[in-house]
Amino acid sequence: MPSTRRVSIQINGEKISAEVEPRLLLVHFIRETAGLTGTHIGCDTSSCGACTVLLDGRPVKSCTLFAVQADGGEISTVEGLNRNGQMHPIQEGFHLEHGLQCGFCTPGMMMSARALLERNPHPDEQEIRWAIAGNLCRCTGYQNIIKAIQYASKKMAEGVSA
């Protein structure tokens, strides 16, 4: 029986340490060890992007990464988006622009959007589409997701200038 390993991962600023089997996937660490079930498991084969989280600021699929690999790293999940109970502009955009229907892809979609807007605060439509190419949505047809991200881009720019 291979030995377990102690890992320590910051999730949304909180350090979570646990003794884990090396084969434990990061998404299970997030959902079961840390109890943060906002990150979803969709296809479980690295195709759908529902499990997208940010690892040291970059979006990755947490179903295709072992928790031991993220040891010492910083993870952001959908639960970390809001500030003191106030929705993040990305969340607000998805709400106001109807960027979701069933909502299953939304947490991953929003994390990809967040990574995009941090790197490129004013993306054009094409850039938004490329940035969410790894996130599948079976409800919206993507149009309103694009609008939601455009809303967030505008709102965040206003926040900076205000």
Next chain:
Amino acid sequence: MIPASFEYLRPGSLNEAIAMLSEHGDEAKILSGGQSLIPMMKFRLSRPACLIDINRIPNLDYIKEEDGYLKIGGLTRETALEHSDLIRSRFPILHDTSFVIADVQVRNLATVGGNLAHGDPANDHPATMLALDAEIVATGPQGERIIPIKDFFVAIFTTALRPEEILTEIRIPMNGSRRGGAYLKVERKVGDYATAGVAVQVTLNDRGDVQRAGIGLTNVGPTPIKATGAEGALAGKQLTDEGIAEAARRASEEAQPSSDLRGPAEYKTALVQELTRRALYRAWERAKK
């Protein structure tokens, strides 16, 4: 899906990693980006007893010009190629290639070294590296050795790397100033493996003749294919519409596609011809700049 249990090793240096590989041999797999390996382990298509995670080894992640070569560290992420100014300006073919691999999340982890060492004919960098006449630096217990890319892909999922070796660097010769290349891929949807893909790199001499042409084909055979017949049709001549058409025809003859979910073999053969034609025009345009 949960992979089979394995022992997890995390070397802090290349020497340590090679020692671990020598000790565990065939039982061990190198964990680089893991974007092909982990899905295979989840499907239990691969059940290594031991994973050697090379991600914490310093100085394996770089893109630099040195000694007439573009050198890419084995652990360099696809995203790094995508955002590198050096790559965009000097080797747009590599930017073309990285940009169409999987999606953002996968490219953030996936490495160029892994894309090659996996030996998957459906991967995109093999064709590009064949077009560029790259060299693979393999590091093992006896030190480094250089493997020309044309000798690297031995069979499906099999490369010339020995069990105790790690792919540590890719070297691309930078000779000739009038160089241009392009990678074109047809995929059913963003992120899919290629239905077919073609990589082309041409170098022109002072008179504008083709000094060398490199052409690589993706996912149209059991290994990535170097279309040497098509390359030969171009070498030493001016690029012309007729010459390009002839090279494209030859490349399609060199493809060995099989019919599958992505389409019938005839369709893929036709795709290779058209993609070669288009890639040659794009490469030519870039070489003239």
